[in-house]
Structures are given as structure tokens and as C-alpha cells.
Amino acid sequence: MIKKISVLILIIFMLCMSVYGAAGTVKIGFMGALTGDVAMFGIPTLAGMKMAVEDVNKAGGVNGQKMVIVEADNRGDKPEAANIAQKFISRDRVAAIVGDPTTGITKVVAPICERNKVVLLSAGAVGTGVVELGKYIFRNTLLDSVAIPPLVDYFVNEAGYKRFAVVTSDNNDFSVSLTQVFKNAMKGKKAQIVADEKIKDGDKDFSAQITNIKAKKPDIIFFSGYYTEGALLMKEARKQGLNVNMFGGDGLYSPTLISLGGKAVEGSMVYVGFFPENPSPETAKFINAFKAKNNGKLPGLFETQGYDAIMMLAEAMKRAKSNDPKKFRDELAKIQNFKGVSGTITIQPNQEPIKSPVYLLEIKDGAYKLKAKVDVKVNK
Amino acid sequence: MIGEYLENLVNLVDAYYLQIFVNIGIAIILALGLNLVTGVTGQLSLGHAAFMSIGAFTGGILTIKLGMPFSVNLISSGLMAAFFGVLIGFPILRLSGDYLAIATLGFAEILKVILLNLDITNRALGLSVPLPNTPIPLPIYVWLTVLLVIAAMILIQNSRFGRALRAIREDEIAAETMGINTTLYKIQAFAIGAFTAGLGGCLYAHFIAYINPSDFGFSKSVDILNMVVLGGLGSIPGSVLGASLLTAAPEFLRFMERYRMLVYGALLVFLMIFRPNGLLGGVSVRQLVCKALGIKPRPRQSLSTDSNMEGRRVK
Numbered sequence: 263m264i265k266k267i268s269v270l271i272l273i274i275f276m277l278c279m280s281v282y283g284a285a286g287t288v289k290i291g292f293m294g295a296l297t298g299d300v301a302m303f304g305i306p307t308l309a310g311m312k313m314a315v316e317d318v319n320k321a322g323g324v325n326g327q328k329m330v331i332v333e334a335d336n337r338g339d340k341p342e343a344a345n346i347a348q349k350f351i352s353r354d355r356v357a358a359i360v361g362d363p364t365t366g367i368t369k370v371v372a373p374i375c376e377r378n379k380v381v382l383l384s385a386g387a388v389g390t391g392v393v394e395l396g397k398y399i400f401r402n403t404l405l406d407s408v409a410i411p412p413l414v415d416y417f418v419n420e421a422g423y424k425r426f427a428v429v430t431s432d433n434n435d436f437s438v439s440l441t442q443v444f445k446n447a448m449k450g451k452k453a454q455i456v457a458d459e460k461i462k463d464g465d466k467d468f469s470a471q472i473t474n475i476k477a478k479k480p481d482i483i484f485f486s487g488y489y490t491e492g493a494l495l496m497k498e499a500r501k502q503g504l505n506v507n508m509f510g511g512d513g514l515y516s517p518t519l520i521s522l523g524g525k526a527v528e529g530s531m532v533y534v535g536f537f538p539e540n541p542s543p544e545t546a547k548f549i550n551a552f553k554a555k556n557n558g559k560l561p562g563l564f565e566t567q568g569y570d571a572i573m574m575l576a577e578a579m580k581r582a583k584s585n586d587p588k589k590f591r592d593e594l595a596k597i598q599n600f601k602g603v604s605g606t607i608t609i610q611p612n613q614e615p616i617k618s619p620v621y622l623l624e625i626k627d628g629a630y631k632l633k634a635k636v637d638v639k640v641n642k
Numbered sequence: 643m644i645g646e647y648l649e650n651l652v653n654l655v656d657a658y659y660l661q662i663f664v665n666i667g668i669a670i671i672l673a674l675g676l677n678l679v680t681g682v683t684g685q686l687s688l689g690h691a692a693f694m695s696i697g698a699f700t701g702g703i704l705t706i707k708l709g710m711p712f713s714v715n716l717i718s719s720g721l722m723a724a725f726f727g728v729l730i731g732f733p734i735l736r737l738s739g740d741y742l743a744i745a746t747l748g749f750a751e752i753l754k755v756i757l758l759n760l761d762i763t764n765r766a767l768g769l770s771v772p773l774p775n776t777p778i779p780l781p782i783y784v785w786l787t788v789l790l791v792i793a794a795m796i797l798i799q800n801s802r803f804g805r806a807l808r809a810i811r812e813d814e815i816a817a818e819t820m821g822i823n824t825t826l827y828k829i830q831a832f833a834i835g836a837f838t839a840g841l842g843g844c845l846y847a848h849f850i851a852y853i854n855p856s857d858f859g860f861s862k863s864v865d866i867l868n869m870v871v872l873g874g875l876g877s878i879p880g881s882v883l884g885a886s887l888l889t890a891a892p893e894f895l896r897f898m899e900r901y902r903m904l905v906y907g908a909l910l911v912f913l914m915i916f917r918p919n920g921l922l923g924g925v926s927v928r929q930l931v932c933k934a935l936g937i938k939p940r941p942r943q944s945l946s947t948d949s950n951m952e953g954r955r956v957k
Contacts, residue, residue, distance in 0.1 A: 297903060334896065337903070340850055340857060341665050345658070345893055352657035369770055369852035378657075391770060433759070435766040 288327045288585040290315070290575065291350035293343065293361030293371055293382075296335035303363035303564055307385050308333060310561070310568030311360060313551065318572065324579045329572070332356060336367065343367045347374040357585050358383060360571045363564060365389030372399045381587045381594060383575060385567040390439070393613040398591055402570050402607055404535035404617045406440050406511060408638055411447040413533055413620060416636045417482065417509075418453045427457040427480035427506075429471065429495065431487035434463045440486035440511050456480050461491060468498045476504045483508045489516040492530070493523035500526040507531065520628055530625050531633060536563040536604045537621040539632040548603040566604035574600060574607065599640075608640050616640050645777025652779045660781055662893055667784040668846050669885035673869040674795050674878065675838030680867065681876035682799060683831040684811030686739065689746035690866045692753045693723040693836040695858035697843025699763050702771040702853055712776035712783065716844050723840025724833045726753075731829040738814070750863060757855035768854030771847050784845050791838055795878050798834070807831050811876075872913060874923030883921055 292311060294304030308331075315329045323329055332354045336343040343362060350356045351374070359375060362368050363386025375382040376396030384392065384401040393399050417423045428444065431437040448455060456478040459471040472495070475483065483499070485492050485508050492514045499506070508514075509531035519527055538549050538560045548569060552561040578594035579585050600607040608616045618638035623630040652660065676690045697719040704715045734745040757763045774780065798804045806827050809817040818824050847853045865888070873884025891909070895902045917923070932938070 296900060335900065335902070337892075340852070341846075341889075342892060344850055345661050345665065348661040349658045349893075366768060366852065366854050366857075369768070370850055373851045389767060391767070395770065 286327055287330045288324055288579070289330050289332050289350075289354050289356040290572065291347075291354065291356040291359040291361075292331050292333040293336060293346060293350075293359050293367070294363055295338040296333070298337040298339075300338040300364055303386055304335075304361070306562055306564035307361065307363050307568035307571075309556075310385075310565035310570075311572050313548075313555070313565075314569040314572035314576075318576045324576050325583060325585055327585060329576065336362070338364070338367070340367060340370045343370050344374060347371040351375070351378045351380050356380060357579070357587050357590075358575050360385055360568065360575070362386070363567075365392060368392055368399075368401075369395065372396060375399065379588055379591075381575070381591055383571045383594070385571040386564060397613075398587065400594060400609065400613060400615070402567060402574060402602070402604075402615050402617070404605070404620065405614065406443050408614075408616050409511075409533055409535075409620045410440075410443045412636045412638050413622065414444070414447045414451060414453075416622070416634065418451050423481040424453045425456045425478070425480045425482075426453060427459070427475045427478060427483045428455050429459045429461060429475075429483060429485045429487070431463050431491055432460045434487055436511075436513055437463075437487040440513075441484075444484055444486065461487070461495070463487065463491060465491060466494060468495050469502070471495075472498045472502050472504060475499075476502055480506055482506055485510045485514070488513045489519035490522065493519050493527055496523050496526040496530060509533075515623070515630070520625055520630075527625050528628075531622055532630070533620050533622050533636075534563065535617065535621070536566050537623060537630075537632050538562075540635065542601075544601050545603045563604065566602070570600075570602035570604050570607065573602060610640075645779075648777075648782055649779050652781050655781075662890055664781045664784050664849055666886045666889045667781075667788045668842050668849065669866075669869060669889045670788050670882050671784075671791050671838055671842040671845070672866045673873070673881040673885040674791050675835040675842065676866050677870045677873075677876065677878065677881040678795065678798065678807075678831055678838075679835035681870055681874075681881070682804065682811065683807040683828060685735065685828060685832070686743045687746045687832075687835070688743045688860070688863050688867065689750035689753075690835070690839055691858040691860075691862035692746075692750035693727060693839035694843035694846065694862070694866075695753065695757060695853075695855060696723040696726050696836075697840030698847035698853045698858070699757060699769070699843075699855075700840070701844030702769045702847040703762060705771060705774055705848065706769065709775050712774035712778075712848070715774070716783075716787070716841060719844035720837040720840040723843065724837040727833040727836025728829060731832040735825060735828045735832060747860065747863075750858075750860065754855050754859060763855060766854070766856075768852060769847075770852050772851075774848045780845070780849055784849065787841055787845065791841070792878065792882065799878065803827070803830070808876075868910070872910070872920055874920030874925070877920065877922045877925070877927075879927045880920050880922035880925075887921075 292308050294307050295301045296304050311331055315331055318329050332350060334346045336346050350359055358381035360383050362371060365387040368384045368387040372382055372395035376398050379398060382399050386403060387401050388403050388405060392401060428441060430441040457475045457480060459474060461468060461471060483506060485495060492510060496508055507529040512532060512534045514532045515534050541549055549561060574597060578590040581593040582590035584590055595609055595613060597609045605617045605619055610616060616638055619635040620638060622634045622636055624633035672694060679685050679687050700722040701715050701719040704710045704718060730749050734742060737745055758766050806822045809822060810824050810827060814824055869884040869888050870881050874880030891906055895905055898905055
């Protein structure tokens with residue numbers, strides 16, 4: 263029995279060892295979940311990355327080496343993600359890791375990458391305190407602090423809104439921090455916040471808040487929370503005869519907002535990091551290639567971010583003329599106006615990305631339609 | 643000096659195996675704590691991860707805010723968890739069986755919600771924990787703690803205290819008749835279990851470097867319970883084996899890619915069918931070792947040698 267077990271263990275070991283890769287390739291680790299609760303972020307990211315690697319290799323690879331993705335499923339589990347990061351680095355000897363699309367796991371993996379001087383480029387983390395974890399930690403996502411100021415400009419200058427009502431869900435961290443960003447962006451603008459109401463996630467009755475808001479006669483309601491409360495809030499507004507629209511972040515971006523809100527959310531607006539309508543030439547090319555591969559399915563935000571992550575790494579490697587993370591890290595940090603498929607990306611001196619444009623969507627006839635592409639200016 | 647030497651020593655080990663090895667160590671600490679409560683004393687607890695989270699956040703906050711020496715920090719985390727163990731042990735350990743399980747589950751959920759709403763735990767954003775304030779590398783710290791916990795558990799199980807706990811598991815009324823203060827003993831066992839969970843949590847927080855209250859939910863508690871049941875309830879070598887296997891298995895099954903968790907689940911089902919008492923349930927490791935070495939096992943005096951009593955299922 264013991265003999266059998268030891269033979270079995272030996273076989274398993276050998277199988278693990280045989281994964282050792284061939285020389286002459288530059289390896290990129292995919293960190294993300296392919297199964298479990300957060301697989302809906304990991305699977306599209308990987309799909310985008312694979313398309314990018316194909317394109318890179320078709321163009322001759324980077325610095326004479328072919329690019330290869332090493333994938334491993336972390337199930338959204340933190341200890342497992344740490345194991346995988348260590349495996350990528352010490353077994354597979356990856357030059358960079360792309361992922362994780364969630365902020366929490368990115369924060370687990372970041373110290374390991376930083377310690378081993380391997381570039382980590384998260385194609386999805388939007389929470390605070392990510393790139394602060396080290397010199398080798400990057401991301402290519404649209405941050406609320408980047409998106410909100412140009413949107414406020416757009417609403418004040420182009421749409422002509424002067425009186426804003428703000429509604430915050432104060433037991434929702436996303437909502438609390440988004441409201442903070444919004445209030446900061448409103449400072450010094452020729453517009454004012456006329457009402458500042460609080461709700462809670464899970465509330466059903468918003469009559470008191472809407473009554474207060476209605477008395478202040480706002481032009482528009484900014485709601486920083488999620489879609490369920492958003493839909494109910496607007497229903498109450500219409501019930502009381504308050505005919506202004508709502509706008510908010512991608513917490514509102516869900517088909518549920520429309521199915522729950524119905525007529526009441528008609529005209530409401532949300533902003534997102536990617537929308538496949540009215541694309542730039544780069545994006546159009548990607549959308550067509552993606553559709554050809556996936557039976558006409560349109561790519562989403564995570565596919566484009568995964569694609570851009572690989573392309574940014576390839577660009578940095580080419581500029582540094584080296585596939586050594588210690589060298590191309592500096593080039594990655596200097597990327598300016600990178601024409602990606604999810605938008606134009608600039609890495610700021612503090613390593614946080616600026617991404618342009620912001621896609622402002624409006625609900626029309628029961629569907630999200632592109633209203634405007636708002637450009638983000640890089641202020642130096 | 644010593645720190646540098648140890649650091650070099652640790653660096654000799656392959657980093658990937660070391661990572662898995664440390665995860666195994668932390669799992670062993672957690673499993674042994676639960677084994678004392680559920681395996682030895684027979685009190686089914688579904689809230690072990692809650693004590694782990696208390697240890698993790700105490701340890702994390704002490705390192706972040708005060709930069710305390712890690713050994714002090716580790717013990718404070720354990721004590722904090724033990725304090726909570728006693729606090730909730732008083733009301734809920736009067737329950738038994740399913741009722742106790744649900745009460746511990748409720749406690750774990752309440753704690754998670756509280757931690758999600760405290761400013762000091764950074765609410766839902768979680769805490770990034772810096773490296774601990776100690777010259778000794780963390781992997782060595784973890785395994786030293788593992789050895790200490792194993793030694794302590796062996797001592798406890800073979801003491802008068804351990805026998806009393808076992809008596810409570812077998813028949814609470816009979817135990818009470820024999821003069822055992824069952825509530826007191828149960829709370830003590832609970833506190834020790836919570837203490838080790840606190841140690842495990844503190845080590846986990848510093849090793850993983852990022853903690854979030856939602857990491858310590860029901861599924862984490864069930865994971866730990868899995869290790870104890872798979873290894874064999876009440877068996878210390880069993881808990882060690884169960885924790886090692888269940889932590890290492892997802893890594894060793896990685897070559898199966900997406901079928902991995904399927905196989906993992908199937909393995910659990912088969913193990914429970916063919917070894918319902920757990921891998922080492924009802925097995926005396928001491929006798930096995932003696933047999934392998936060809937020595938005639940020396941009969942022990944105490945009741946704890948009765949291998950039939952190891953690995954009983956929870957009532």
C-alpha cells in the first residue's frame with residue numbers, strides 16, 4: 263500500500279515537472295479565476311489575452327522571442343492565488359503576470375511580484391491602494407477618480423446642468439467613495455450640489471429622500487450606488503412627479519436596472535470603461551476579429567482590458583529591447599497615449615493609469631445606447 | 643545575523659514548494675484547534691474561521707498601527723481570539739449538536755458583518771498587511787508554531803483534562819455524574835481551539851499580506867472542518883494529514899486544469915464512503931510505527947490508548 267502511494271506521488275511529481283517550458287519564449291502568467299464565483303471576470307480576460315498573444319506572435323514576437331501564456335485557475339481563492347504567483351515566478355519563470363481582475367487578489371499577488379521583481383499588470387482592479395504596493399505593480403483600468411472630472415465638465419458645460427442632487431448608499435463602500443470623488447470634482451465648478459441624501463443598500467422605500475430632493479428642484483440626480491436601489495429610486499421619483507434623470511457609475515450598469523426600473527429609468531445615464539458602439543479604428547479591428555472568432559459575440563470590458571494588458575507589455579518589452587522585467591518595467595511606467603482597444607492609456611508618474619475616453623451610456627427604448635464618448639485630458 | 647542566516651536557509655527551498663508548505667502549516671494549526679473542539683470534545687463548531695479572522699485582524703492591525711514584535715503580536719492575536727471564544731462560549735456551549743452548530747455559524751456571520759463595518763478593519767476594502775516585525779523568516783515561524791501546537795495538543799489529549807473532554811464527547815450525562823464540570827471544560831476546550839485559530843489567523847494575515855472580512859466566511863469554516871473529518875475526528879496525526887492533503891491536493895491536481903475541482907470533490911466523496919471515520923480515524927499511529935519497526939508496542943497506562951475511541955463521528 264505504502265509502495266503504491268509513493269509510486270503515485272512520484273508520478274504526480276513528474277507530471278508537475280514536465281510542465282517546464284521550452285527556451286526562446288517569453289512567458290506571461292494569467293492570474294485569474296476560470297471556475298468559481300469570479301470566473302465571469304477571469305474567462306473573458308484570458309480570451310482577450312490569447313487574442314493579443316496571437317497578434318504579437320504573428321508580428322514576429324517580442325525581441326525575437328515568441329510570447330506564451332501560462333494559465334492557472336485560482337478559483338478566486340487567495341491562498342491559491344499566492345501559490346500560483348509563486349509557481350509562475352519560480353517554476354515557469356514568467357516575465358510578467360497579467361491579472362487578477364479583482365482588487366482583493368491583486369493585493370495578495372502584488373507583494374510576491376514586488377519581492378521577486380516581476381511585473382504585475384492588473385486588467386481589472388479598480389479599488390484603492392493597488393499600485394501603491396510596489397514599483398512593479400501596474401493596472402490599465404478606468405478609475406472613478408479619472409472618469410468623474412471630465413464627466414462633470416460634460417454635464418455642466420455641454421448638457422447645461424446647474425443643480426445636482428446627490429444620493430449615496432452609506433453602507434456600500436463603492437458608493438461612499440464614488441460620492442467623495444464626485445464631490446471633489448464639483449468643487450470650483452459653475453454648478454452646485456443642492457441636495458445630499460443618504461440611503462442604504464437593501465432599502466425599498468425612498469419617498470422621504472425623493473420628497474426632499476423634489477423640493478430643491480435639481481436638474482439631475484447623481485446616484486453612486488447599485489442598480490436595484492437605482493431602479494427603485496427612479497420609480498419613486500416618477501411616482502412623485504419628479505421628472506429629472508439619474509446618472510451614476512458602472513454599479514448601475516446592469517440589465518436589471520432596466521427590467522426593474524422600466525419606464526422610470528428611461529433617460530438615465532451610466533458611465534463605463536468600454537462599449538462596443540461607435541469604435542475607434544483600433545477597437546473596430548479588435549471587435550471584428552473577436553466577432554469572427556466567437557460566432558458574432560461582441561467583446562466586453564474584460565476582453566479588451568486583457569488584450570490591452572498584453573499589448574502594453576509587448577510594447578514596453580520592445581522599447582526596452584529586453585524581456586527582463588527589471589528593464590522593461592521602466593518603459594511600462596513611461597507609456598503615454600497608448601492606443602489600446604479599450605481606450606487610450608497613459609501611465610502617470612504615480613503609476614496610476616489615465617484612460618480615455620469614458621463611455622457615457624443612456625437608456626433608450628429599454629436598452630443601453632452610447633450617448634457620448636467623453637475624452638479624459640492628461641494634465642501635466 | 644541569525645535572521646540573515648535563516649533567510650538564506652529558507653531561500654534554499656524551492657519558492658513554490660515553500661509557499662505550499664507554509665499554507666499547509668497554517669492549515670494544520672487551524673485544523674488542530676478545531677480537532678480539539680469537534681474531534682475530542684465532540685462539539686460541532688461551524689465558526690472556526692471567525693476566530694481565525696479575529697486573529698488575522700488583531701495581528702494585522704497590531705503590525706500596521708504599532709509595528710509590535712511579531713512574537714508578542716502572535717500571542718496577542720491568539721489571546722484575543724480566545725477571549726472571544728470564552729465570551730461566546732458561555733451562552734452557546736449550553737447547546738449541543740445541531741443547535742450548537744447553528745449558533746456558531748450565527749456568531750461567525752455576525753462577526754463578519756461587524757468587521758465589514760468597522761473603520762479600523764478598513765471596512766469592505768480589507769487590510770494590506772506589511773511584513774512582520776521579526777528577523778526570523780515567516781516560514782520558519784509558521785512551522786515552529788506548528789510544532790508547538792502539535793506538542794501542546796498531544797500533551798492536552800493525554801492529560802486528565804483531555805480525558806475529561808473525551809468523556810464529555812462519549813456521554814455528557816455520564817461525564818457529569820463522574821464529577822466533571824462539563825460547561826467549564828467545554829468552554830476551556832473552546833478557548834484553546836479559538837487560541838490556535840487566532841495564531842493561525844495571525845500567521846495567515848502576514849503570509850498572505852492582504853485580508854478581507856469576507857475571506858473568513860462559512861466556506862472557510864467548512865474547509866477546516868473538512869480537514870478534521872477527513873483526517874479522522876479526534877486524531878492528531880489525522881488532522882495533520884487531512885490539512886496537508888486538502889491544502890496540497892488542488893496544487894498537485896493542477897495538471898488536470900478545469901477538471902481539477904471535480905476530481906477533488908470526487909476524491910472527498912470516495913474517501914468518506916470507504917473511510918467514514920476519516921483517513922486515520924481508529925488507527926493508532928504509535929502502534930503502526932512500532933509494527934513497522936518490528937517492536938512490540940508497550941501498552942500505555944492511560945485510557946487514551948484505546949484506539950477504538952479515536953475517530954468516532956460527532957453525534
